[in-house]
Amino acid sequence: MEKQNYTVSIYTENNLGLLSRIAAIFLKRHINIESITASPSEVNEVMRFIIVVNVSEEQIKKIVGQIEKQIEVIKAFYHTDVETIYQETALYKIKSEDFLDDHNIQDFIKETNARIVTVTKQFFVIEKTGKRTEVDALYEKLKPYGLMQFVRSGTIAVTKNEMPISGILEKFNTTNSLS
């Protein structure tokens, strides 16, 4: 089966051990995580993990099944790139002298809608937010100038379709009179 990038969105309770529990599911199947982010979600006190992996659809279905099985996972979804709006952010640190000497760099920044975050005598920091491929493209362009540092965030994504988390939680609240 053909492999492609899948974005797995996992809504969970805020529990200390959950990250390693979820990571272990990938580890056990020898699957490399391309990127991972965790943050509070749109629902009060519910966390959202976004994990990107490159696997087949058969694999991702099984993985999501195993993730949903974890006690403190409320719901997990998987989506392909076309089903999501996804972005990542990268920071590129470049020597000031290189930057000032070479007008190409300034052109790249304009063309790619990147942004200069900080300027000092020693270095510039450039920020780029966009699709993975766009971040990669700017990286390739800046690489010949000797990047002092480069760092990128994990992918964050929202889906085009609705994610019915609030509904799931609401249903629990109404069927179980919480004491």
Add this chain to the structure above:
Amino acid sequence: MHVKTASFEKVSTKDTLTVSGAEAVIKCLLEEGVETIYGYPGGAIMPVYDELYKYQKEIHHVLTRHEQGATHAAQGYARVSGKVGVAIATSGPGATNLVTGIADAQIDSTPMVCITGQVGSHLLGSDAFQETDIVGISTPITKWNYQVTKAEEIPEVIAKAFYIAKSGRPGPVLVDITKDAQFATLEFSYKKCSGIRSYKPFPELNLLEIERAAEVINKAKKPMIVWGQGVILGGAEDLLKQVVEKAGIPAAWTILGLSALPTDHPLNVGMVGMHGNYGPNMLTNECDVLIAIGMRFDDRVTGNLEKYAKQAKVIHFEIDPAEINKNVKADYPVLGNVKESLKALLELLEPNSHENWHQKFKDMYKTEYEKVIKGNLDINKKELGMAEVIQQINNQSKGDAIIVSDVGQHQMAACRYAKFNSTRSNVTSGGLGTMGFALPAAIGAKMAKPDKDVVAVIGDGGYQMTIQELGTIFQTKVPVKIVLLNNGFLGMVRQWQQLFFDKRYASTTMVNPDFITIAKGYHIKAKQVSDRSQLKDAVREMMESEDAYFLEVKVEQEENVFPMIPTGAAVSEILLE
């Protein structure tokens, strides 16, 4: 704002009581109806043991000789009683010694709560004496785990632990409690957990799925059922029997499904899998509808997946959505608790019988009898065979005993030949294949059902992995019967070496001690048999013994277990010799 993520029953009394965290642990266990626990004390769990001293009339603590023994005893107790088994240990090595039992309980879906002591919370992460990250270690092998660092968390966490361990597809839960949380006080009140918002024990029944399944079954010409432990865990044994009888469907079992339907039920056609019976394995690849009930298509059951039941429509009754399509694609999945789904199915089934089809199973049994079983039970061959010993146990037990088997050749002999009349009588380590499981598991099994005979059938390899639990038997006087089938080899590995490694017997011969002297050292009645003429009387003496009894039977050294599906072969490529 604090969000409630779990619901709890209303408090039974309005009064709260100031107690220590350690005492709260015991009170929680009592609230959950726990009567017997298995464990081993040590530094970080001492406050809890101090409370156990105080509560020794209410709660029976069994001191095993190793923490692994505590987990297996708790598993044996759980498997036989259907209740949650409880094991308790200290931090560090005490906790890590639980790991094998926890992994076994996870893969065999056994409800178990393990409580471990942990170093004081101010020492966490400092590599303190006997500190180990047991929550991290046990994460992939537990259904849930949690580290308690504050006394006031104890009642809620233990309530959740029991709820999670026993609900839905059961499994092991570990609660790690720091020593300071055991010493600190809390206002105690207990509420049983009744729901967790992120956890759904049972998928909701979908009647459409059941209707479609019933339709396919009603139209089937050559249907076959393969049931697993899900039937036992769901308490659906009687429903299975009714389904099998109403629709007249031959039914086979996985090793953990054994005993859900009596051995001598006419439609019980035996075991599937690597050393299962000839008929159900062969006919898996001939049936037109394969009805899997509460089983998970383990690789030891399916053999080569590419050649497994490809001709059949597969109906899969299953509680765990993650099992659907995991190994075998289900054409008709039926999610839900089997107790509910089989009940709904039963009403929709048309009475039927498939005599010609059933006859095929009987014919294949005859073939297997001629080629395998007759030889296994032959009393004219030179040396004693394992099956003969099991047969003698059957003759005495009449099928009413609980048989606890270890792992290896003797396990296959026990599961293939032992007779069972009632459910929850077969206790064995299926998924993990844990050698050393049987002796401690038998202790737990006997304590759960004191009025039943419990016979542990063990090989000389596995016996020596947990042989120290003879000390537990001696101390508690628990009258388990131990049958050691001694062939002087790690027999199953030796069999594979013979068949697949040109008889290079690398490290499989055992130079064994005098097992009779060892048993006697623990003041356990012991007898050795090597001659067939003594076997019957020796087994009778063991079965009639009021006390614990050790019977060593010297069996043929190089007997092989057949039938056998070699690795990578299809179920229908099963070998008879």
